[in-house]
Amino acid sequence: MRSPKDFFAPLAVGAPDPVREIPALPSRMIHFFDPSNAKMAAKVPDLAKKVDVLLGNLEDAVRADRKEAARQGLVEIAKATDFGSTQLWTRINSLDSPWVLDDLITLVTEIGDKLDVIMVPKVEGAQDIHYVDRLLAQLEARAGLRRPLLVHAILETASGVANVEEIAGASPRMQGISLGPADLAASRRMKTTRVGGGHPGYLVRTDPVGEDLHEGRTTYQQDLWHYTVARMVDACAMHGILPYYGPFGDIRDVVACEDQFRNAFLLGCVGTWTLHPVQVDIAKRVFSPEPKDVAWARKVIAAMGDGTGAVMIDGKMQDDASVKQCRVVAELADKLAERDPELKQAYDEATKEALA
Numbered sequence: 001m002r003s004p005k006d007f008f009a010p011l012a013v014g015a016p017d018p019v020r021e022i023p024a025l026p027s028r029m030i031h032f033f034d035p036s037n038a039k040m041a042a043k044v045p046d047l048a049k050k051v052d053v054l055l056g057n058l059e060d061a062v063r064a065d066r067k068e069a070a071r072q073g074l075v076e077i078a079k080a081t082d083f084g085s086t087q088l089w090t091r092i093n094s095l096d097s098p099w100v101l102d103d104l105i106t107l108v109t110e111i112g113d114k115l116d117v118i119m120v121p122k123v124e125g126a127q128d129i130h131y132v133d134r135l136l137a138q139l140e141a142r143a144g145l146r147r148p149l150l151v152h153a154i155l156e157t158a159s160g161v162a163n164v165e166e167i168a169g170a171s172p173r174m175q176g177i178s179l180g181p182a183d184l185a186a187s188r189r190m191k192t193t194r195v196g197g198g199h200p201g202y203l204v205r206t207d208p209v210g211e212d213l214h215e216g217r218t219t220y221q222q223d224l225w226h227y228t229v230a231r232m233v234d235a236c237a238m239h240g241i242l243p244y245y246g247p248f249g250d251i252r253d254v255v256a257c258e259d260q261f262r263n264a265f266l267l268g269c270v271g272t273w274t275l276h277p278v279q280v281d282i283a284k285r286v287f288s289p290e291p292k293d294v295a296w297a298r299k300v301i302a303a304m305g306d307g308t309g310a311v312m313i314d315g316k317m318q319d320d321a322s323v324k325q326c327r328v329v330a331e332l333a334d335k336l337a338e339r340d341p342e343l344k345q346a347y348d349e350a351t352k353e354a355l356a
C-alpha cells in the first residue's frame, strides 16, 4: 500500500495528476454494446443522446474470435462519434487474459482522450487495481494525456467481495464498483443459473398455523444480492466512489428488472448496466428520484433553515439527520436536472405545488 503522503502522486513521470474527488456525473445507466457487432455499433450515435454512459464491451459476451475486431471497432467508433456530455467507458478483458495488454495499450494510445472510465472485470483485491494503475500512468505519459483515466471494478469474485473495502480505496483513480452477479454466483458456487435478479427458491416462510406444515403458510422471496450490494455501497461511500447494480439478464422480464434496479437505487446505488435498449428507460425512471420525493426533500430543506433543531412537517419529525437524507435526494435531482430539461421541469413543478 502506498503511503498516504504519496497517494496523489502520479505513478509515472509525465502522467497527469490523479483526481482528488470523483466527479458525481449522472450515470444512471451504463449501456453495454459490442463494438464488433455492426447492428449495435450503428445505434451508438442515437444511444449517445439517450444514455448517461456508453460502454464498449471487450470482455465476456464478445466472441473470442472477435476480440481484436471489438477493440478496433471501439477505436473507430470513439474517433468518429461526438458523444456530447455522454461519457464513454470500456470494459477491458480480464487481467489474466491474452487480450488485456493490447486492450490497454491500444485504447489509451488511440482514444485515451475520449475515454472516461476503464472497467476492470474479476478484480480479486487491491493488487489488481495497483497493476492497472501503474500501467495506465505509463501509457498516459506516453500518449501525452492531460486528464487521468478513471478505473471501475466489477465485484464478481468471492475474494473481491472479501476485499471490497481495499479495492474501493486502492487508487485515486477508483471511480466506482458494479455488482457482477453472474461471475460472482459462479465464483461462490451459488446454485442459480440466472444473470442477476431473484430466485423463487430463496425465500422465508411464515410459521405453521396448526399441525399441517403446508397449509396457510405464505412465502416471501428474498433478494439474493442484498448482502453484496449493501457491502459494496458501504465500501464505496467510505472511499467517496460510486456503487452500481450490474446486469439483469432476463431482458423480457422488464417488471422484475425494474424491481431489481429499484432495490439497488434505494440501497444507495447511482446506476445500473443496461444490456438491451429496452432496459434504458427503466434505468432512467428508477435512478432518477421521483418528482414528489424531490419536492418533499426541497420542502424539508427549505423549512429547516440552518438544519438545527427538530420541526414537524406534515406530521413527520425532521431534524439534522433527516435534512441530510433530503439533501442526498435534492442534490441528485439538481445534477440530473442539469442534464435533463424534462426532469428539471417535472421537479420544479412538483416543488412549486409542494411549497404552495
Ligand SMILES: CCC(=O)SCCNC(=O)CCNC(=O)[C@H](O)C(C)(C)COP(=O)(O)OP(=O)(O)OC[C@H]1O[C@@H](n2cnc3c(N)ncnc32)[C@H](O)[C@@H]1OP(=O)(O)O
Residues within 6 Å of the ligand: 031, 032, 033, 034, 039, 040, 041, 043, 057, 060, 061, 182, 183, 195, 247, 249, 251, 274, 275, 276, 277
Ligand atoms: C452476464 C455477465 C455480463 O458480463 S453482462 C454484460 C455483457 N453482455 C452484453 O453486453 C450483452 C449486450 N446485449 C446483447 O448482446 C443483446 O442485447 C442480446 C441480449 C444478445 C439480445 O440481442 P438481440 O437478440 O439482437 O435483441 P433484439 O432482437 O431484441 O434487438 C433489437 C435491436 O436492438 C439491437 N440491440 C440489442 N442489444 C443492443 C445493445 N446492447 N446496444 C445497442 N443495440 C442493441 C439489436 O442489434 C437489434 O437491432 P436491429 O433492430 O436488428 O437493427
Ligand SMILES: O=CC(=O)O
Residues within 6 Å of the ligand: 121, 154, 156, 179, 180, 181, 182, 183, 184, 246, 247
Ligand atoms: O460481468 C458481470 C457478471 O455478472 O458476471
Ligand SMILES: [Mg+2]
Residues within 6 Å of the ligand: 060, 121, 154, 156, 180, 182, 183
Ligand atoms: Mg462478469
